[in-house]
Amino acid sequence: MIFRQLFEPASSTYTYLIGCPGTGEAALIDPVIETFDRDMRAVQELGLKLACTLETHIHADHVSGGFKLRSLTDCKIAGPAMDDLACRDIGVREGETFRVGRLELHPLFTPGHTDTHHAYLMDNGTQKMLLTGDALLIDACGRTDFQSGDAGVLYDSIHAKFYTLPDDTLIYPGHDYEGRMLTTVGQEKKRNPRLHSGVTRDAFIRLMNDFDFPNPAKMEFAVPGNERCGQCPDNMPPGSERLCEAHDQG
Numbered sequence: 718m719i720f721r722q723l724f725e726p727a728s729s730t731y732t733y734l735i736g737c738p739g740t741g742e743a744a745l746i747d748p749v750i751e752t753f754d755r756d757m758r759a760v761q762e763l764g765l766k767l768a769c770t771l772e773t774h775i776h777a778d779h780v781s782g783g784f785k786l787r788s789l790t791d792c793k794i795a796g797p798a799m800d801d802l803a804c805r806d807i808g809v810r811e812g813e814t815f816r817v818g819r820l821e822l823h824p825l826f827t828p829g830h831t832d833t834h835h836a837y838l839m840d841n842g843t844q845k846m847l848l849t850g851d852a853l854l855i856d857a858c859g860r861t862d863f864q865s866g867d868a869g870v871l872y873d874s875i876h877a878k879f880y881t882l883p884d885d886t887l888i889y890p891g892h893d894y895e896g897r898m899l900t901t902v903g904q905e906k907k908r909n910p911r912l913h914s915g916v917t918r919d920a921f922i923r924l925m926n927d928f929d930f931p932n933p934a935k936m937e938f939a940v941p942g943n944e945r946c947g948q949c950p951d952n953m954p955p956g957s958e959r960l961c962e963a964h965d966q967g
Contacts, residue, residue, distance in 0.1 A: 719765070725752050734760065743768060748781060769817065771822075773851065844887055855900045
């Protein structure tokens with residue numbers, strides 16, 4: 718397996734590049750429109766062909782690079798089938814293996830941050846690798862106060878789908894705000910201040926409901942843009958229009 722973790726600093730978003738050495742096919746998971754050029758260079762430098770982009774959920778903090786990548790590479794756009802987006806080519810579902818060349822990703826339905834959120838489980842031959850999207854972060858978790866979020870549902874998702882995996886399962890989150898890159902299931906069960914093994918469901922719900930964060934800065938245009946797979950909406954802020962131009966390759 719070819720695997721790269723790529724970081725977009727404005728939204729602290731991790732994009733993941735996975736490639737199949739046998740077929741040369743690649744996927745970008747949770748691409749960001751601002752890092753289109755970087756992502757394309759990474760695919761090309763590794764001698765891969767982009768087969769698809771894959772989303773964990775409809776993001777509120779950045780516009781996806783999926784639409785632009787498809788416009789210029791003819792790759793497919795994939796994401797949770799539950800979103801029912803006409804712009805997506807492939808709908809993924811728990812229980813149905815998603816393949817990139819000969820690589821297998823196993824979607825896990827993990828609602829709570831959003832009501833259709835999915836994570837993706839892989840095996841690198843030595844350890845399991847879990848791309849948790851925004852459900853479980855390092856020493857934290859995704860918000861539950863918008864986009865049909867639900868703290869109790871998120872607690873259930875994490876305990877049923879993540880904490881039942883082996884403790885040495887590697888966790889690659891959708892974001893980190895302190896420069897950290899990965900964690901493990903065992904580490905989160907032991908020390909996550911919101912979700913360690915001693916935190917009850919009721920206590921977690923109270924904690925999450927007590928937070929009073931402002932909405933993500935890009936939410937007003939990111940959500941409608943991502944409901945169109947990254948096709949920029951009319952309310953993109955001034956100066957951002959160039960990101961949406963299909964011919965803009967830096």
